[in-house]
Amino acid sequence: xxxxxxxxxxxxxxxxxxxxxxxxxxxxxxxxxxxxxxxxxxxxxxxxxxxxxxxxxxxxxxxxxxxxxxxxxxxxxxxxxxxxxxxxxxxxxxxxxxxxxxxxxxxxxxxxxxxxxxxxxxxxxxxxxxxxxxxxxxxxxxxxxxxxxxxxxxxxxxxxxxxxxxxxxxxxxxxxxxxxxxxxxxxxxxxxxxxxxxxxxxxx
Numbered sequence: 001x002x003x004x005x006x007x008x009x010x011x012x013x014x015x016x017x018x019x020x021x022x023x024x025x026x027x028x029x030x031x032x033x034x035x036x037x038x039x040x041x042x043x044x045x046x047x048x049x050x051x052x053x054x055x056x057x058x059x060x061x062x063x064x065x066x067x068x069x070x071x072x073x074x075x076x077x078x079x080x081x082x083x084x085x086x087x088x089x090x091x092x093x094x095x096x097x098x099x100x101x102x103x104x105x106x107x108x109x110x111x112x113x114x115x116x117x118x119x120x121x122x123x124x125x126x127x128x129x130x131x132x133x134x135x136x137x138x139x140x141x142x143x144x145x146x147x148x149x150x151x152x153x154x155x156x157x158x159x160x161x162x163x164x165x166x167x168x169x170x171x172x173x174x175x176x177x178x179x180x181x182x183x184x185x186x187x188x189x190x191x192x193x194x195x196x197x198x199x200x201x202x203x204x
Contacts, residue, residue: 002027002034003078006056008071013064014047015073017057024050027080028057037077091193097150103128103138105159106146114138114155126155134167142194 002024003017021027027034028048035042043061050057064070095117103111103126112131117124124140138144138157147156 001037001077002080003057003059005073005076005078007074008067009058011067012060013066013070014058014060015064015070016051017059017078018055019057020077021080024057028059032080034061034078034080036073037079043078093150093193098126098155101150101153101155103131103155103157106156107159109159111157111159111164112136132166133164136162136164138162140194145194148193 002021003019005015006018007016008014009016028045030045030047032045032048033042034045041063043063045059046062047060048057064073098114098117101114103113105111110131111133112128112135114126115129115135116127118127119125126138126140127135128138129135138155140148144157144161145155146158147154149155
């Protein structure tokens, strides 16, 4: 997945897309081909521009020439065919390779598996679930991750640093508003092995 169409722009078929790739300049080139998720009909990029006054890119496709046509793309994920020569850099992995990886502590305790990935700023965060500590967020930084081997299906973490605690059983409060659900972004984008921690001054 390289983009999520968030809305339409103008009257001639342009859309506003949330970027889900680390290399939009490579993916959104005039003449390039994108596909709707689960649809083999191509979308040929006619124009592509980063939005100056906000996040995302403005895309227009040769096959979409009207606002009504663009509106059919609203909420649709767009895919790009990854060419063999576009391999990831050493130590990088596609998100779909990380989703499903088993997560365990340095003592071998099974903590669950990666169910989702999202970004906060420049940091990727793995959502881990189905373990004795319930669902928890795992920032992809060396301070917490000791072994990162998605192709072996293995992530080893310092559970003590994460301060994990078993979920408490409690009766739900009917008057308490429900927390909004976070939109899943499974298997989109790519991630890198966490870098070693920076040296700290004695005494971030």
